[in-house]
Amino acid sequence: MAEIRSLHDAVADLIHDGDTVAMEGFTHLIPFAAAHEIIRQGITDLTLARMTPDVIYDQLIGAGLVKKLIFSWGGNPGVGSLHRFRDAVENGWPRPLELDEHSHAGMANRYVAGASKLPFAVLRGYRGSDIPGRTDTVSTVTCPFTGEKLAAVAALNPDVTVIHAQQADRAGNVQLWGLTGVQKEAALAASRVLVTVEEIVDTLEPRPGGVVLPTWVLDAVAHVPGGAHPSYATGYSVRDNAFYQAWDPIARDREAFTQWIETHVRGAGSAARTTEGANA
Amino acid sequence: MSEAPAPETEFTRDELMEVNAARALAGAKTCFVGIGLPSTAANLARNTVNPGLVLIYESGTIGSKPTALPLSIGDGELAETADAVVPVPEMFNYWLQGGRIDVGFLGAAQVDRYANINTTVVNRGEGKPEGRLPGAGGAPEIASNCGRVLMVLRHSTRNFVRALDFVTTLGHGAGPKDRAALGMPGAGPTAVITDLGVLRPDPATAELVLTELHPGVTVEQVRAATGWELRVADQVGTTAPPTAEELAALRALKAAGKR
Numbered sequence: 001m002a003e004i005r006s007l008h009d010a011v012a013d014l015i016h017d018g019d020t021v022a023m024e025g026f027t028h029l030i031p032f033a034a035a036h037e038i039i040r041q042g043i044t045d046l047t048l049a050r051m052t053p054d055v056i057y058d059q060l061i062g063a064g065l066v067k068k069l070i071f072s073w074g075g076n077p078g079v080g081s082l083h084r085f086r087d088a089v090e091n092g093w094p095r096p097l098e099l100d101e102h103s104h105a106g107m108a109n110r111y112v113a114g115a116s117k118l119p120f121a122v123l124r125g126y127r128g129s130d131i132p133g134r135t136d137t138v139s140t141v142t143c144p145f146t147g148e149k150l151a152a153v154a155a156l157n158p159d160v161t162v163i164h165a166q167q168a169d170r171a172g173n174v175q176l177w178g179l180t181g182v183q184k185e186a187a188l189a190a191s192r193v194l195v196t197v198e199e200i201v202d203t204l205e206p207r208p209g210g211v212v213l214p215t216w217v218l219d220a221v222a223h224v225p226g227g228a229h230p231s232y233a234t235g236y237s238v239r240d241n242a243f244y245q246a247w248d249p250i251a252r253d254r255e256a257f258t259q260w261i262e263t264h265v266r267g268a269g270s271a272a273r274t275t276e277g278a279n280a
Numbered sequence: 281m282s283e284a285p286a287p288e289t290e291f292t293r294d295e296l297m298e299v300n301a302a303r304a305l306a307g308a309k310t311c312f313v314g315i316g317l318p319s320t321a322a323n324l325a326r327n328t329v330n331p332g333l334v335l336i337y338e339s340g341t342i343g344s345k346p347t348a349l350p351l352s353i354g355d356g357e358l359a360e361t362a363d364a365v366v367p368v369p370e371m372f373n374y375w376l377q378g379g380r381i382d383v384g385f386l387g388a389a390q391v392d393r394y395a396n397i398n399t400t401v402v403n404r405g406e407g408k409p410e411g412r413l414p415g416a417g418g419a420p421e422i423a424s425n426c427g428r429v430l431m432v433l434r435h436s437t438r439n440f441v442r443a444l445d446f447v448t449t450l451g452h453g454a455g456p457k458d459r460a461a462l463g464m465p466g467a468g469p470t471a472v473i474t475d476l477g478v479l480r481p482d483p484a485t486a487e488l489v490l491t492e493l494h495p496g497v498t499v500e501q502v503r504a505a506t507g508w509e510l511r512v513a514d515q516v517g518t519t520a521p522p523t524a525e526e527l528a529a530l531r532a533l534k535a536a537g538k539r
Contacts, residue, residue, distance in 0.1 A: 027354020
């Protein structure tokens with residue numbers, strides 16, 4: 001059963017040094033506020049999984065908390081490079097970053113296998129690509145019925161999955177809608193699940209295409225309005241494209257990045273709201 | 281932007297590329313759209329040569345009808361205007377791998393003479409670390425499983441290289457039989473549209489051949505911008521200049537995207 005807790009306490013209890021953590025949300029509903037809480041608490045030596053690392057992982061990587069990244073597309077969508085990711089891979093700053101790299105289809109299926117509690121998933125993928133030569137989580141299986149050779153991808157079972165959703169009820173049942181990405185699979189693949197939400201409501205009303213995660217598959221719900229900014233939450237906010245564009249020059253420069261994290265993440269004002277919310 | 285818009289009898293190299301990329305979608309039913317130039321082309325096609333084109337974005341949207349060019353593949357308008365929004369595993373497994381999509385439209389950082397693509401790492405020379413690119417995204421399976429593939433990218437020796445530093449996504453491998461030997465269902469790249477002209481694979485060798493030049497571009501310019509000895513068709517055509525309607529639609533999409 002999910003307890004409704006403050007973001008500070010939920011992160012402190014559920015996410016530990018050395019964990020494999022998936023913070024999912026395909027462009028939409030990216031749990032930025034939870035990532036910032038990880039930075040404030042200095043939880044480190046993390047292996048991070050995410051299809052599109054996005055600015056959220058650029059920030060965690062630049063903050064020096066990440067030893068390994070499992071991913072399939074590492075750019076700033078529509079803008080360009082993730083400069084903190086590139087600096088870590090190319091120059092080892094602020095620490096070397098080990099990579100386990102896939103295609104989107106492969107990553108999505110790794111979560112499907114993880115949620116299904118199967119050791120691997122099969123797909124018609126990676127054909128002719130050099131990617132399998134750089135990872136030990138892609139292999140080949142022969143179909144026992146047709147003899148076709150298919151790609152096999154190892155299940156991905158994070159220690160913790162963190163997602164952001166629009167609503168929870170007071171019992172901790174959660175609903176998200178709009179682009180629902182790979183969040184259901186990432187949540188059901190994990191040992192522990194933390195959900196931050198825009199709003200806590202008396203009753204969840206079913207939404208077209210909505211994904212409901214019952215309280216008994218979750219560990220904690222934290223009320224964090226705006227917790228997906230600069231990504232967005234359909235029905236509550238729009239994507240802050242200007243922030244994504246403004247991130248480029250900040251992340252390009254180590255000093256500017258470090259200053260930004262000090263001011264906007266570690267700064268006193270940003271920390272205050274995360275200790276509220278347990279009784280919202 | 282304070283400068284006056286160019287009149288619709290004048291156009292840039294990029295606009296030539298974008299208009300011709302949109303034209304390449306005439307007749308297609310469904311298109312899996314990469315972000316950036318492919319998205320510009322696919323949205324322009326919906327407003328010009330192919331109003332019924334079904335745009336599919338990897339974020340899970342099927343039948344998106346945005347009025348402005350999206351910045352990312354997950355902008356809200358793509359979902360709000362879609363016929364259906366599906367989860368990401370479903371998109372890749374049921375729709376793409378299921379063979380439901382006619383055309384995959386891709387960009388690329390590096391492409392070779394067989395339209396193989398690198399978006400992973402580039403060699404920057406002795407003593408320097410490998411240059412890191414974003415990685416594969418959806419491209420390997422888009423290129424494998426769509427009925428055919430169109431590519432759009434600017435033409436330079438930096439992009440059109442003799443040998444790829446890494447094969448992220450297979451185009452035609454090293455010849456016309458390689459895709460079939462690997463069990464790839466789709467026909468692979470059928471055209472590469474650039475700011476200088478259009479390249480298409482020779483059916484006999486699968487090697488890209490310059491088949492069309494944009495107005496005002498010479499074969500020598502294209503050769504100089506290509507990192508291998510580019511083959512040129514016996515009869516090189518010239519693409520039709522953009523029409524006033526095409527340019528107006530393209531500029532309106534871009535202007536709306538900046539709002």
